[in-house]
Amino acid sequence: MALTLLVLADIFLAFFSRYLHFIPSGTGIGWEYSAYLMGAAFLLGAGMTLRAGLQLRVELVMSSSHRIVVRVLEVVSAILGSAVSVTMAVWLFNFTLRTYGYGEVSQESYTPLWVPQAVLTLGASVLAFQMVARLVSALxxxxxxxPTLGAASAIE
Structure with missing residues (x-):
């Protein structure tokens, strides 16, 4: 919701600033916060999407293969997904700690950068945990x- 409101505020300011010159053309922090909010929305929702079975998959291969082949493909994909997501979570955690240690702040809003980075790290950690749990379940x-965890069906 915050992402939508921020983008709408920038759009309205840009529109009205064309006609009323005393109105600024943007919030000044729109791009910065939008990027962090988009990353947080994606990563925080990815773990639940994976668990609910609503992620994008190659169903043609999965539905036409033998049960053993499907299980092997699930294990291999879970290994790869775990490796990538755990690496990303560890990297983001170290990145957030380094930013916190340096005391870096945004140039536009003077927000400590570790705050939005911590949200990204949390989302990446949730995804990594879910990928490892998927690997253990597959094995x-x-x-x-x-599917009962999803807010929509896979077709939607």
């Missing part, structure tokens, strides 16, 4: 998805 032969 154990348990169901990998829980």
């Amino acid at each position: 154990a032969g348990h169901p990998l998805e829980n």
Whole structure:
């Protein structure tokens, strides 16, 4: 919601500043905060999307293959996903700690940069946890998805 309001505020300011010259052409922090909010929205929702089974997949391969082949593909994809997401979470955690240690702030809003970076780190950590949980479930032969957790169906 904050992302939508921020983008709308920048759009309205840009429009009205053309006709009323005393109105600024933007918020000044619109691009900066929009980028962090978009990253946070994506990463914070990715873990639940994965668990609900609403992520994009190659269903043609999965539905036409034998059960054993599907399980092997699930394990391999979970290994790759775990490696990438854990690496990203660790990297973002170190990046956030370094930014905090240096005391870096935004040039536009003077916001301490570790604050939005911590939200990104949290989202990446949730995704990494879910990928590792998926790997463990795939190796154990348990169901990998829980469609009741989704807010919509996979078709939507």
